[in-house]
Amino acid sequence: MLKKTIGKGAVVLALLLAFASPLFAGGSSEKEAAPAQAAATTTTRNGEKVVTIAQIGNWDTFMPMNTTNQGSDNIIDLLFERLMIIKTDGTFEPRLASSWEVNETSDVITYHLNENAKWHDGEPVTAQDVVYSAQVASSAEYAYPRRIRMQYFAGTDESGMELSPDSVAVKAIDDHTVEFTLKQPMDPTIIYALINRDFYIIPYHLLKDISDADLAADRFWQNPVGAGPCIFESQISGERVEFKANKDYYLGAPDFDRLVYRIVTAPNLLAGLVSGEIDVISADSSLPLTDWEAACNTPGITTESIPSFKYQTMVVNTQHIPQEVRQAINIAINKDVLVQSLLMGEGRKVAGPLTDDHPYFNDAILPIEYNPEKAKEMIAESGFDTSKQLVMLTSTGTDIGQKTAVLIQQDLQKIGLNIQIQTLDFPTLLTNTRNGEYDFSFIGFQGSVDPTESVPNVTVGYLNNFSQLTDPTLGEIGMESSLVVDPEERHELMDQYQVLIKEQVPYVYLYSQNILFAHSDRITGIPEPPVDLYANKCVWLWKVAD
Amino acid sequence: MGRYALKRILIAIPTFFGITILVFIISCLAPGSPLEMILTDPMATQADLEALEQQMGLDDPIVVQYFRWLGNLLQGNMGYSYRTKLPVAEMVLERLWPTLLLTIVSTLIAIVIAVPLGIMSAYKPYSAWDYISSGLSFIGASTPTFFTGLILIYIFAVKAGVLPMGGMYDSGTRSVLSLMRHLVLPSAVLAIFNIGSILRQTRGSMLEVFQEDFMRTARAKGLRERSVVIIHGLRNALIPVVTVLSTMIPFLFGGAVVAEQVFGWPGLGNLMVQSINARDYPAIMGITVVIAAAVLVGNVIVDLVYGLLDPKIRESR
Numbered sequence: 051m052l053k054k055t056i057g058k059g060a061v062v063l064a065l066l067l068a069f070a071s072p073l074f075a076g077g078s079s080e081k082e083a084a085p086a087q088a089a090a091t092t093t094t095r096n097g098e099k100v101v102t103i104a105q106i107g108n109w110d111t112f113m114p115m116n117t118t119n120q121g122s123d124n125i126i127d128l129l130f131e132r133l134m135i136i137k138t139d140g141t142f143e144p145r146l147a148s149s150w151e152v153n154e155t156s157d158v159i160t161y162h163l164n165e166n167a168k169w170h171d172g173e174p175v176t177a178q179d180v181v182y183s184a185q186v187a188s189s190a191e192y193a194y195p196r197r198i199r200m201q202y203f204a205g206t207d208e209s210g211m212e213l214s215p216d217s218v219a220v221k222a223i224d225d226h227t228v229e230f231t232l233k234q235p236m237d238p239t240i241i242y243a244l245i246n247r248d249f250y251i252i253p254y255h256l257l258k259d260i261s262d263a264d265l266a267a268d269r270f271w272q273n274p275v276g277a278g279p280c281i282f283e284s285q286i287s288g289e290r291v292e293f294k295a296n297k298d299y300y301l302g303a304p305d306f307d308r309l310v311y312r313i314v315t316a317p318n319l320l321a322g323l324v325s326g327e328i329d330v331i332s333a334d335s336s337l338p339l340t341d342w343e344a345a346c347n348t349p350g351i352t353t354e355s356i357p358s359f360k361y362q363t364m365v366v367n368t369q370h371i372p373q374e375v376r377q378a379i380n381i382a383i384n385k386d387v388l389v390q391s392l393l394m395g396e397g398r399k400v401a402g403p404l405t406d407d408h409p410y411f412n413d414a415i416l417p418i419e420y421n422p423e424k425a426k427e428m429i430a431e432s433g434f435d436t437s438k439q440l441v442m443l444t445s446t447g448t449d450i451g452q453k454t455a456v457l458i459q460q461d462l463q464k465i466g467l468n469i470q471i472q473t474l475d476f477p478t479l480l481t482n483t484r485n486g487e488y489d490f491s492f493i494g495f496q497g498s499v500d501p502t503e504s505v506p507n508v509t510v511g512y513l514n515n516f517s518q519l520t521d522p523t524l525g526e527i528g529m530e531s532s533l534v535v536d537p538e539e540r541h542e543l544m545d546q547y548q549v550l551i552k553e554q555v556p557y558v559y560l561y562s563q564n565i566l567f568a569h570s571d572r573i574t575g576i577p578e579p580p581v582d583l584y585a586n587k588c589v590w591l592w593k594v595a596d
Numbered sequence: 597m598g599r600y601a602l603k604r605i606l607i608a609i610p611t612f613f614g615i616t617i618l619v620f621i622i623s624c625l626a627p628g629s630p631l632e633m634i635l636t637d638p639m640a641t642q643a644d645l646e647a648l649e650q651q652m653g654l655d656d657p658i659v660v661q662y663f664r665w666l667g668n669l670l671q672g673n674m675g676y677s678y679r680t681k682l683p684v685a686e687m688v689l690e691r692l693w694p695t696l697l698l699t700i701v702s703t704l705i706a707i708v709i710a711v712p713l714g715i716m717s718a719y720k721p722y723s724a725w726d727y728i729s730s731g732l733s734f735i736g737a738s739t740p741t742f743f744t745g746l747i748l749i750y751i752f753a754v755k756a757g758v759l760p761m762g763g764m765y766d767s768g769t770r771s772v773l774s775l776m777r778h779l780v781l782p783s784a785v786l787a788i789f790n791i792g793s794i795l796r797q798t799r800g801s802m803l804e805v806f807q808e809d810f811m812r813t814a815r816a817k818g819l820r821e822r823s824v825v826i827i828h829g830l831r832n833a834l835i836p837v838v839t840v841l842s843t844m845i846p847f848l849f850g851g852a853v854v855a856e857q858v859f860g861w862p863g864l865g866n867l868m869v870q871s872i873n874a875r876d877y878p879a880i881m882g883i884t885v886v887i888a889a890a891v892l893v894g895n896v897i898v899d900l901v902y903g904l905l906d907p908k909i910r911e912s913r
Binding site for chain 2: 481
């Protein structure tokens with residue numbers, strides 16, 4: 051009897067499978083596609099050209115002045131406009147500002163906005179929008195997490211906050227000309243790099259009636275209207291954002307109809323590229339190293355290993371480890387092994403916070419020495435108590451970070467240091483490092499065209515003074531170099547800064563990992579190396595095959 | 597039955613508040629602070645940190661913070677996320693239904709497969725059929741979901757190209773067909789994981805029931821074998837199976853975290869991980885409230901199902 055039941059069950063199962071078969075076939079329009087492309091969501095759909103970009107991290111918000119998250123910046127950059135594009139070689143190209151100039155005394159920067167720029171609702175982008183954005187960024191009523199960058203403009207205090215309502219010295223000269231007045235003469239390239247990195251222009255005409263205090267939580271950001279190359283269409287929180295192409299974009303109409311930005315876990319990035327579900331991997335979400343070789347050998351995928359200004363450091367607690375010992379540690383770590391074995395050659399050693407191709411790099415800090423014997427002698431001479439167990443913090447989630455810790459632990463054991471590795475989640479690692487509850491800790495930095503990017507990390511009083519320096523010299527030199535007008539003078543100061551960093555060793559600078567960039571051959575014309583150092587992918591330049 | 601149900605529901609209320617107190621204290625005492633994650637800008641200073649701490653009320657004692665949160669909750673306000681500045685209730689509701697859809701579908705698949713297999717294994721214990729089904733279910737239950745997920749993605753998305761590797765819909769569509777295609781792999785992964793325990797429990801309790809006198813009596817009365825097994829056997833064997841299911845409810849949310857991550861499924865688990873990483877207390881508490889409520893409601897339902905399955909239970913309590 052039971053057999054009979056099973057027999058009937060088999061029939062039902064067969065029927066279910068028959069019913070489910072359209073699910074597996076991927077819908078009628080995709081039936082004729084090649085097998086590996088059958089599940090693709092990115093190819094032409096209903097006659098539309100669709101491009102899908104994948105990133106690992108999530109986005110928080112579409113309000114540009116409410117985040118410090120790269121995952122948000124990537125999406126915001128498709129929606130909103132910045133004044134300039136910052137190129138990887140340290141030069142600048144027009145975006146919203148078609149030109150700009152500095153006055154003779156180097157304290158007023160004037161931007162001329164592109165007169166063809168329009169908001170997605172058809173209204174023109176004007177100088178009033180730029181003024182409004184600067185006022186929100188410095189508003190006492192609005193907690194802009196990057197407000198400190200406004201501190202260079204007249205009418206703000208040391209934290210970048212306005213001195214009185216709308217006191218920030220940014221004013222509209224006419225509809226398409228806007229003037230930024232600095233507190234004191236400065237090298238304008240510092241301002242270009244600092245401000246244009248993530249200063250996005252938001253629409254005055256749509257937001258003017260909302261108080262600054264209520265702006266971040268306003269419903270506008272759930273359906274934002276920008277002026278960028280893509281028009282917001284919908285989102286599934288935590289999964290994707292969908293855009294329509296802005297065919298009226300003033301820098302050129304994108305060669306696609308729809309763009310999808312998806313969140314994909316790192317192990318699935320290559321799978322997505324192969325199956326055709328992903329066209330481009332966001333440059334900040336490098337492919338995992340373990341998948342790199344396979345990606346390079348897969349037909350249909352273009353790969354590029356791009357050197358970057360990013361760098362990985364081992365922070366050393368200067369209150370626990372004396373300078374001679376820090377210097378010994380710096381030469382005891384085999385950075386070649388880190389680069390060749392761990393990064394599989396897709397990176398380079400670094401001697402300081404500036405990579406060797408940075409315009410402000412000082413050759414005098416070379417060579418990068420590796421001499422464990424000498425390091426051992428230096429430790430012995432210093433009289434440092436090597437019996438003490440030293441705590442090395444590393445964070446979960448970064449496989450390379452954890453392997454780096456193990457390799458360095460072995461290197462340091464060879465010179466007699468006793469290291470205990472503690473693996474923490476990143477927020478805990480950050481808190482413990484900022485509070486000085488560690489001996490060594492691993493933190494990576496983004497780097498920048500701006501040579502003074504690393505200065506807050508060695509300046510007393512800043513949260514990111516991770517190595518707990520109490521000697522103000524490094525910070526003073528660094529801060530001074532960010533304020534000098536003459537590039538020559540800055541070069542000299544930055545040279546001095548780098549030599550002093552090598553001497554004091556508040557951080558051991560380990561390596562700069564390349565960006566492992568990959569995209570489908572279907573997309574061409576992606577500026578290579580990515581033209582913009584930060585989020586900008588210049589999607590309007592891409593050519594998309596049918 | 598009415599009194600029994602009321603009693604179950606009343607017990608759930610203090611449990612719910614107990615859970616919120618525990619989670620609030622644990623998340624506040626955990627090292628790492630939301631301020632640190634908000635102030636990642638390299639130029640932030642200690643003074644910025646202190647000003648922000650005061651502005652967000654994070655300098656108040658934990659007890660004050662908890663009651664402020666509870667007061668808002670009782671007025672229907674779950675607060676605003678530190679990370680996104682959006683209302684937490686909206687964020688949680690947006691993520692709730694994908695998680696419910698995934699967990700309910702995967703549990704149903706697991707039950708539909710595991711219960712008949714369990715019955716068949718018990719009907720012919722130590723047969724080849726029994727060994728094969730038990731062996732396979734063990735493999736499924738002991739393989740981590742992320743691994744099963746990656747294997748299924750490799751087979752069905754990369755090699756065969758018949759199913760999407762993740763996400764919830766194809767671009768530009770919100771159709772049911774597209775949703776179902778995207779649901780297949782994550783729900784299969786969760787179902788594979790759960791089949792083992794349900795199958796073993798069904799098999800075990802059916803084996804016991806087959807030895808009972810009433811089964812022999814039923815057969816002696818000349819009932820059809822199918823009626824004996826399904827009506828007399830299964831109904832009695834289901835109580836322990838329901839127990840296993842009830843213990844799986846909280847786990848389903850936990851297990852879904854991994855499946856959601858692997859498949860980019862926009863559910864509560866994913867949101868929880870992001871919120872914990874950002875130490876986003878309002879969001880953590882919002883998700884806790886929803887999961888705690890779901891688990892408690894699930895347990896109350898299970899208690900009521902016990903009562904329905906076994907009159908002795910509803911009368912004795």
